[in-house]
Amino acid sequence: MAAEVLEALKPRPGGRYADGTIGGAGHAARILAASSPTGWLSGCDRDGVAVETARERLSETFAGRFEIRRGNFSELGDWIAPASCDGVLLDLGVSSPQLDTAGRGFSFQQDGPLDMRMDNRQSLTAADLVNATGAEELAKIFWEWGGERESRRFAKAIIHDRAQRRFETTRQLAELIERLSPRAGKKAHPATQVFQALRIAVNDEIGSLKRGLDGALKILKPGGRLAVITFHSLEDRVVKEFGREKTRDYTFSGPVDVPELRQPREPEMTWVSRKAIPPGEAELEENPRSRSAQLRVLEKL
Numbered sequence: 613m614a615a616e617v618l619e620a621l622k623p624r625p626g627g628r629y630a631d632g633t634i635g636g637a638g639h640a641a642r643i644l645a646a647s648s649p650t651g652w653l654s655g656c657d658r659d660g661v662a663v664e665t666a667r668e669r670l671s672e673t674f675a676g677r678f679e680i681r682r683g684n685f686s687e688l689g690d691w692i693a694p695a696s697c698d699g700v701l702l703d704l705g706v707s708s709p710q711l712d713t714a715g716r717g718f719s720f721q722q723d724g725p726l727d728m729r730m731d732n733r734q735s736l737t738a739a740d741l742v743n744a745t746g747a748e749e750l751a752k753i754f755w756e757w758g759g760e761r762e763s764r765r766f767a768k769a770i771i772h773d774r775a776q777r778r779f780e781t782t783r784q785l786a787e788l789i790e791r792l793s794p795r796a797g798k799k800a801h802p803a804t805q806v807f808q809a810l811r812i813a814v815n816d817e818i819g820s821l822k823r824g825l826d827g828a829l830k831i832l833k834p835g836g837r838l839a840v841i842t843f844h845s846l847e848d849r850v851v852k853e854f855g856r857e858k859t860r861d862y863t864f865s866g867p868v869d870v871p872e873l874r875q876p877r878e879p880e881m882t883w884v885s886r887k888a889i890p891p892g893e894a895e896l897e898e899n900p901r902s903r904s905a906q907l908r909v910l911e912k913l
């Protein structure tokens with residue numbers, strides 16, 4: 613989504629930008645190049661390896677024009693001054709290096725420890741969840757964060773198997789799911805949703821996103837833009853709901869929007885494009901993992 617992100621944020625010399633998910637610094641390098649010679653970028657990532665990679669990559673060309681911190685983008689608002697940024701980018705989910713490194717435990721396609729932590733300073737791992745969570749709670753994780761229809765059956769089977777042997781590896785878990793739900797004729801691997809659900813739960817991805825969006829709004833200047841790339845419907849729903857709330861010209865008290873209980877107010881943001889922006893054809897060809905990506909862009913009023 614490189615071209616689309618640049619089009620959304622319109623980096624310019626002297627502009628200040630924040631990238632909450634700096635990863636390998638692909639987008640960050642483009643933002644810095646487009647805002648040369650004086651644009652500034654504050655970057656962050658929870659992953660120590662990503663932070664080092666990004667620092668190294670950006671130092672080659674953009675020394676003195678960026679700062680990178682290791683941390684959760686949910687804390688952007690505590691780190692960056694209010695109303696100081698012209699653009700904020702959140703490119704959600706896992707990176708290719710995280711998925712492709714077996715030792716990180718994100719992938720059911722390679723054997724590795726059942727880990728899935730984006731930030732390895734955190735103690736909770738996927739193995740902790742799989743080996744110590746009760747059947748009902750585990751089924752809830754698979755259903756809520758993975759939309760897994762067989763959530764209860766999978767959870768029960770895990771509880772049964774772990775009484776004999778702890779789940780330690782991605783292969784052990786993937787094989788159990790394959791046994792319960794054979795692959796024949798299915799497009800996706802049967803463990804796709806269980807792995808997604810565990811990853812979201814281990815990293816509190818939805819909670820971080822909600823706090824991160826509020827933080828992004830706080831650090832944006834009026835006229836500044838927020839660009840968010842999501843990879844699945846759960847994330848997209850959170851961004852859409854955030855946008856809906858911030859673009860409304862009224863508030864309401866209580867859990868539902870009843871017209872009689874509306875209070876008028878000035879909206880805080882406006883949608884830059886009503887619809888989510890999909891990746892272009894060239895991007896899809898170059899990077900098939902981008903097929904489920906969607907970009908949403910909001911502007912602070």
Ligand SMILES: C[S@@+](CC[C@H](N)C(=O)[O-])C[C@H]1O[C@@H](n2cnc3c(N)ncnc32)[C@H](O)[C@@H]1O
Pocket residue numbers: 632633634635636637638639640656657658659662683684685686703704705706707708730820821
């Ligand atoms: C899709 S990659 C970003 C790739 C990056 N935009 C690039 O151009 O190379 C997502 C990155 O976001 C990081 N991440 C995910 N959730 C995070 C959070 N709540 N706080 C900080 N970093 C996060 C991951 O560790 C990962 O490195």
